[in-house]
Amino acid sequence: MKSNTDFIFLLLQLKHLQILSNKTEKPFSNNEGANLPLVIVNPKSAAGSTESRWAQIASDLRAHFGAFQVAFTKKSGDGIELAKRAAENGRKFIIACGGDGTINEVANGILESEKDIELGILPSGTGGDFRRTLNMPSAAREAAKGLREGATKTIDVGKVTFLNHQNRQISRYFLNVSSFGLSAAINERVKAKNSFGWLPFDAIRGRAKFAFSTLQEVLDSEFTTVRVKIDDADEKLLNTINFCVANSRYFGGGMKIAPDAKLDDGFFDVVNIGDIKTAKILLNAYKLYNGSHLELEEVKSTLARRIEVLAAKANQTIFIETDGELPGKLPAVYEIVPKALKVRVPKVN
Secondary structure, three states, X not given: OHHHHHHHHHHHHHHHEEEXXXXXXXXXXXXXXXXXXXXXEOOOOHHHHHHHHHHHHHHHHHHHOOOEEXXXXXOOOHHHHHHHHHHHOOOOEEEEEEOHHHHHHHHHHHHHHOOOOEEEEEEOOOOOHHHHHHOOOXXXXXXXXXXXXXXXXXXXXXXXXXXXXXXXXXXXXXXXXXEEEHHHHHHHHHHHOOOOOOOOOHHHHHHHHHHHHHHHHHHOXXXXXXXEEEOOOOOEEEEEXXXXXXXXXXXXXXXOOOOOOOOOOOOEEEEEEOOOOHHHHHHOOOHHHHOHHHHOOOEEEEEEOEEEEEEOOOOOOOEEEEOOEEEEEEEEEEEEEEEEEEEEEOOOO
């Protein structure tokens, strides 16, 4: 009896959910179903648990949001191509299901299409930093309600031009934070290891991975010297443990690096953690989570529309991270793009 019930439930799911593979070109090319929201899912997000939890996530989304289509990414960069193609074929609402990297890819696809498309967030990742700024719930059921009942907000995005790993200059949009120094090393360590798979919840696993990786990197940290030009000011040398260009407030799995950042003010919040001793970092680490680290004398912040950065030493390689991914290295130019993207956000009660 149980097997028959399961089979009927599966048929009902397949009836209501039009499941597409990213290998299936026809639904996108002929505009079929373009009036339905498209959910782009990264099954590898949240250390692969999104794939195993997808049936329940989809059920919650259908029950509390409504009908939709879905496409799954297979490799890095798929989110960009799927979103861009869907936007160019008339899709009006595209939802990213995954972590900050997945959201970044889907946003880049929308922005590259130059179409008037709204982005939605269905969180299922390790860090979950952008959804914190949006106040989007982490649970799929509550996030689905937020998508259904939410409001449209037009936000700024960041654009960074840098050298990729093949030494080719490229540009990439970001919604959250781009940085270099300690944060890039931490992200590399987080992605390299999965030592906390035994923990029960994605949010706990994500925070534990970031916290442990942060501790390991802090113990080995040394400041780096870079050349920085902010807006029309003169270029200057700057010592940094971590340099952040923030469009949103959080990074690193919940660190409130830019507590005053606003998504629609037309400015980056630039935060530099200067030459600070390891012991002081450890004693004040909690301040990164409540935003009070700006009180430290080694931490400086400013508003900016354009930032140019390069290594002080010609032969030095400094990697950057952008929305939790590691796309390349300095030199980099950061530019704010005001009012560039529509995003569905939960309504404030």
